[in-house]
Amino acid sequence: SAVISQKPSRDICQRGTSLTIQCQVDSQVTMMFWYRQQPGQSLTLIATANQGSEATYESGFVIDKFPISRPNLTFSTLTVSNMSPEDSSIYLCSVLTGTGIGSEQFFGPGTRLTVL
Amino acid sequence: GQNIDQPTEMTATEGAIVQINCTYQTSGFNGLFWYQQHAGEAPTFLSYNVLDGLEEKGRFSSFLSRSKGYSYLLLKELQMKDSASYLCARLDSNYQLIWGAGTKLIIKP
Numbered sequence: 001s002a003v004i005s006q007k008p009s010r011d012i013c014q015r016g017t018s019l020t021i022q023c024q025v026d027s028q029v030t031m032m033f034w035y036r037q038q039p040g041q042s043l044t045l046i047a048t049a050n051q052g053s054e055a056t057y058e059s060g061f062v063i064d065k066f067p068i069s070r071p072n073l074t075f076s077t078l079t080v081s082n083m084s085p086e087d088s089s090i091y092l093c094s095v096l097t098g099t100g101i102g103s104e105q106f107f108g109p110g111t112r113l114t115v116l
Numbered sequence: 117g118q119n120i121d122q123p124t125e126m127t128a129t130e131g132a133i134v135q136i137n138c139t140y141q142t143s144g145f146n147g148l149f150w151y152q153q154h155a156g157e158a159p160t161f162l163s164y165n166v167l168d169g170l171e172e173k174g175r176f177s178s179f180l181s182r183s184k185g186y187s188y189l190l191l192k193e194l195q196m197k198d199s200a201s202y203l204c205a206r207l208d209s210n211y212q213l214i215w216g217a218g219t220k221l222i223i224k225p
Contacts, residue, residue, distance in 0.1 A: 033213075043159070043203070043215050090156075105149060105213065107159055 002027050002095050004108035012114045013083055020079045021111045023093030028073040031096040034066070035107075036089040043092070049076040083115045120216035122204050127222045133192050136219045138204030142185040147207040150178050150189045153218070154200045162189065162202075191221075199223045 003026040013019050023032065032049040047055040047068055055068035070076040080087050093108040121139045128134040140148065147166040151159035165171060165180035165187060177190040189202055201218040208214060 045213065045215075092159075104164060105161065105207075107161075110157075112156075 001104070002029055002097050002106045004093055004095060004106055006091075006093050006108040006111050008111060009109065010112040010114075012116060014116055015084055017083055018079055018081045019083065019113060020077050021091055021093070023076045023078070023108055025074045025095050027097070029095040029097050032070060032076045033094040033096070034068060034076070034078045035092040035094055037092065037110075038089045046078070046091075049078075080113065083113075085115045087113065088115045089113055120204055120206055120214055122202075122216045122219045124217070125220045125222065127224060128191075128194055130194055130196060130223055130225050132194050133190065134194060134221065136189045136191075136202050136204075136221070138187045138189075138216060140185050140187070140204070140206045140214070140216075142182065144208045145182060145185075145206060148178075148180055148187045149203075149205040149207065149213065150187075151203040151205065152200050153203060159203060164207075194223050196223050196225070 005024045007022045011019055034046040035043045036046055037043050045058050046061045046066055047057040049055050049068050049070040051070045051073055065081050067079045090110045090112050092110045094105060096105050147164055149164050150162040152162055153159040162176055163178035165178050168180055168182055170177055170179045175192045180187045191198055199222055201220050203218045204216040205213045
């Protein structure tokens with residue numbers, strides 16, 4: 001298994017500011033992902049955080065708005081830049097351990113962001 | 117496309133059994149996940165199926181048919197705390213999860 005911690009757990013931010021969310025895993029993992037879940041909607045994958053290289057973003061998400069770092073196999077950050085109220089959401093770090101049949105996916109506790 | 121289809125909402129009675137179905141695209145398939153999510157909380161892993169058949173874990177069972185692109189989650193002896201959204205997600209060959217919109221399960225006394 002993998003234990004994931006996220007900081008901060010929640011924050012209230014002003015429009016136009018930026019927030020960096022940290023994700024720490026207690027073991028080396030195969031892959032790390034960043035998701036968000038807006039109120040009343042399903043989980044949406046933002047990007048896959050690649051160790052030592054640029055993240056892979058999903059359609060509708062760009063690096064300038066959501067820069068991601070992954071300096072090593074157990075840590076990643078997601079920055080929500082130039083925030084607007086539409087960015088209010090729960091942001092989730094997720095990891096995949098193992099490969100193939102042995103794979104498991106785990107989620108962090110989430111960061112609840114409110115933008116005023 | 118990569119649609120994952122599951123019912124939007126289901127209602128069941130405490131103590132009863134409910135089956136939540138999920139259909140998905142079969143190409144590039146690398147496994148099927150079921151998650152439980154209570155409002156305002158992160159999803160909780162329930163099961164991961166990659167081979168055909170039924171896997172049981174306590175009151176919960178998950179079934180997979182790869183040829184049909186079909187899975188279901190079976191919940192027995194329903195309890196009020198089982199009221200939640202149940203998310204079906206397909207893992208593709210690039211280890212990307214494609215999520216369904218979730219099934220909101222309402223348990224009535």
